[in-house]
Amino acid sequence: MSEALEHSDAPSRLGPWLAAARLGWAIESNWADPFVFMTYQIVRPLFGALILVVMFKIVTGQPTSSAVFGQMYVGNAFFILVVQCVSCIGLVIFDDRERYQMLRYIYLAPIGLGAYLAARGMARLAATTVSILFTLAVGAWLFGLRYHLSPADLPYFSLILILGGIATLAMGIMLGGSTMLMAQNGWSMPEGVSGVLYLFCGAVFSIDILPWPFSAVARLIPWTYWLEGIRRSLLGSGYVASLAGLTNAQILLRLGIGTAGTVAVAWLTLRFAEYRAVATGKLDEKTDH
Amino acid sequence: MNWAIETQNLRRVFRGGTVRRLWRRKSAQNGNGETVALDAVDLQVKPGELFGLLGPNGAGKTTLLKILSTLLLPTSGTATVDGIDVAKDPERVRKRINMVSGGEHSGFGILTVRETIWMFAQFYGVPGRVVRERADRMMDILGLTEFAETKVSKLSTGTRQKMNIIRGFVSAPRILYLDEPTLGLDVAVAREVRSFVRAWVDEHPERSIILTTHYMAEADSLCDRVAIIDRGRVRACDTPANLKRDWAPECVYRIEIPLWTQGGHPLDDLDVVRSADVEHHGDRGRTNLRVILENGDGIGAVTERLSQRGVAALSVSRLEPTLEDAFLNLVGHGLAASEEKGR
């Protein structure tokens, strides 16, 4: 049998992935018709930030010029990435299975479900960058936040962002992958998990106020160190008192280890979910209505 | 021989069942609420073969295709595709196969037809230039060219199905599964699809297609070999011609009589008549009987009985046995009857 036809045995690594990212982008930019895009990527995050401002004033009575406010604002702004990415990948399986009825064809293609989910999430990641930049700009403009990112910090800051992005994608794949085993009413699970994560990684309140064992969980997950690294680079000082003893390099190291752990758990979860789905026949079974 | 597909003692059991499934064939369910979808299936498909799976609803056709395409694990037994075990090495199997299911409304509405085909070709690592060539050619054959730049959300079900078919073929799979590819298509489009499928196999002697269908004529005219499946078991597997020779009764007659209004038919108490289908044509004042006799000598008894009853036989002709006759003989009932029972 002619081997020339067997091109699929040596596919280009990037081609399939870019094609999936393009699909993700097409779907994202579909609701990037200006109005919907504004709603989801600008207005919603902005309202989140404004609510934070009001709460901060009522609860603490401090002015927004206080250092704590800056830490909260930045943490909240970057956490949008986790929320958006996880809720995006969390819906891919449901949408592809029920709405587009394409999941089985995607699954059968040699691209692999993990790479496909990551590519779909990347598109949202890119769109969300706009939200974050916008929220940060509003912080500077309305609330007088000052960012001190010196060129010397840039490599460190980039590494922090990249590792956090990888951890977030992995988290999305883990949650999205496990929705393979759920009926359609499981769609809200990924968003729920990202809500819990919001409390556990110190996006707004320092992890120091968490009681044991939650504080221990907070110290294991990469997003805690991701936000700490971001705050140190962007605002010049950290937020979590109990992490103050760690050097920047140690923060980066812990983020790296946490990210590697998340990737490993995500990979195992996806493999298990695929195996169970194929064993029980749930992979392309539509929810009965 | 290197089989394209080989299954040995393949079995698949589904546990539990939703309400939907209770409506399906009860006979397939045993006491524990388990459904035996496939049982002791031994099949071999040769490279270059267009192989048909014919069976009533719930026979297990889709289940078999899902196992062969790594979407579902067998409960026991083995299945190999191009010599590779589907359960042990699904990734390698996937590089060699593709699949198209009919009767669905699938597709990413936001992409155009060309973008969809291109994306899937990318997933399979087909170089861009090759994709273009293949897609253009197939769109041309299936009359899809004018829709190439149309968004999938704007396509009719039939046009989507054509796109879906091209999506399946564009990776040039060594083995392709078509699950009721002509379901829901109008007669003309279904014919286009059939000749496209046939031409593909004829052009690529090393590639195989396995196709499931409800349509007897489709299985008969299109497939090199056909396996008749019922309740998870393969009842027979051979060329359509051999199936007819071996399983279709030879003594099938069509008898035309004046319109019969007394219920049943005038031959209902005759032993040589194994079965009879009755078709009334009130407008023409005629009744057609399609009778299957125990043996060729029976026709004498039939005409005798008709004249006893004062019924004129307006015409009597012997019919070529069809695949449907073979199917009836093997499965015990026709497809139409089981369709009512099954759904």
Ligand SMILES: Nc1ncnc2c1ncn2[C@@H]1O[C@H](COP(=O)(O)OP(=O)(O)OP(=O)(O)O)[C@@H](O)[C@H]1O
């Ligand atoms: N996921 C599932 N869970 C439980 N039972 C199932 C499942 N999928 C199929 N079955 C059962 O297995 C049997 C075989 O079904 P299958 O879909 O393979 O039949 P089919 O020959 O493709 O029928 P059709 O002509 O209706 O498409 C049926 O009794 C069906 O109810």
Ligand SMILES: [Mg+2]
């Ligand atoms: Mg079926």
